[in-house]
Amino acid sequence: MGSAAEKEKEADKLLKKANKETVPSLLDFRFSADWEQAAPLYERAAVIYKQIGSKEKALEAYERAAIAQEKIGSLWHAAKHYEMCGDICKSSSEWERLSIFYKRAADMYRTAGKGTSGADALARGAKALEDNDSETAIKMDLEALDIYEEEGKENMGMDVYRATISLMIRTKRYGEAAQALIRMALACDRLGAKSSQCKAFLGAMVIHLHNQDAALAWQTFQDALDVEVFSSSDEAFVADALFMAYRSGSEAEIKRVVKEKSVFKQLDNQVARVAMKLPSSNFSKMAEEIDQLMGGEGEDEEEDVM
Template sequence: MARAGKLEEAEKLLKKANKLWQPSILDMRLKPDWEGAAPLFEKAALAFKQSGELEKSRAAYERAAMSQDKIGSTWHAAKHLESASQISRDLGEWGSVADFARQAAGYFAQAGRPTAGADALARGAKQLEEASPSDAHALYKEALDMYEVDGKEGQAGDVFRQAVACLVRNGKYGDAAGLLMRFGEACDSVGARSSQCKAYLGAVVAWLYAQDAREAWQVFQDAMGVDAFSSSDEAFAADALFLSYADGNAEKVKALVQSKAAFRQLDAAVGRLAVKLPIGDLAPQAAAIKDLMGGGAGEEQEGSEDELM
């Protein structure tokens, strides 16, 4: 009975709001009354949602957003579109989740709040992680781009971590490594040294998990050009890991990862990769690393490990 009452209320509110969208000679209204319609559409949307009519609720939120846009309130328009995105999730319409999240982000940016827009994209991505990973990856990237445009990438640590975890879960290890390097650069902009060093070590781990020793070595060399990393525990751990790989002994690699606190302190998704190293045929990876290190790695292994413990 309560549901039926809410539905009746919603229909009445919607009818009244729709009338305000039209000029009316009888009401001496020569143009749409956007300002009067906006709150009515919002109330109708909420009542439809409470009565279980999700599609009607979403449509009402869209009209509320259009009304707010017409009166120049892009912030409120963005909030309504984000509500439409959330309802699309409940409807299982994953493409619409992404579409409405992008529209909301655009309105937040128009309102002079690009960081709020980036937050909206990140929330949309989070909703899509299981149902549509490719859309989630795309939204996370757009969110991080928007943070960067606003100069706030250094404050987006949680979104970087969520995006990396999503990539790892879907086997996108190279993409995860690239994003970790980007996260490291973002950390540098705000002096977040600990997170920066973990990100760079994580990139090494991700590439080794992908069985691409050459890319792992390259990101390590790039990271070593950063002062904050070059003298860190994470750098020493990465160096020891390469030496263990070059030795070609899987048990030594496993023991090294277990012995170094730096690996245990990685963010969970990347840390789970580290404890599974080495992956695949170790021999070609060992040969590649020996070649990259200039040979002779095996002879230096024992002394270097003693120094790095």
């Protein structure tokens, strides 16, 4: 085993040799760039640089290896190298570059006809970013969900739905979180995942209530009741009880419903935590709004749900 300095010298030679292969040379009878020769040289250099902890040089070598693989049409390998670049950026806390490399990886996978692998790459990048650039992480997660849905692979994206909803809640993007929960409910409908679908609908109502948006909370409830699976579910009865508690104007009654109905504790973690905090401040105004909304529906429809 050579020293780190010796290994770095070896990698430098490989990188230099690879670079030469990408430039035409009459002396070497190379009339155009030879990316097939360059690719494995870049890869060997990258591995050595990474082993000795030379992050910036490893990043350069992996990026060039990715470009070389792209040039010769091996998009899968190009994507893998771009992901490795992203991993190195994570260890160096270079968040903007990390997102760029994971997006490149996703593009390579998709161009290669591997859409779900592209979505997976975006989700991995988002996970790496969530504590340092939540806005970009959410955008990447949503793009990943677009791909899963386009591919008809919503089942592979369930963890991503949950991850982005959790991140939205942690960063107080409550309106977006509620929208994502409804989107998840619709995806669950396509999958026949009835239990998750009902919990997602209820979760959206909880988030709207926490965000003091009575109208959207009530509208979500009414829309969900049009879905047969939800209308006869435990979540529907619990939601009705929650709205009735709000309508009463009693903070104690709201807390009692949330505490006694186990369905709230069965929601995904961040959503359940929000439920346990109900009601939020200024709930008296919410109570008035909900009373008006429910009063406009008529007693017969309320009894249908009870």
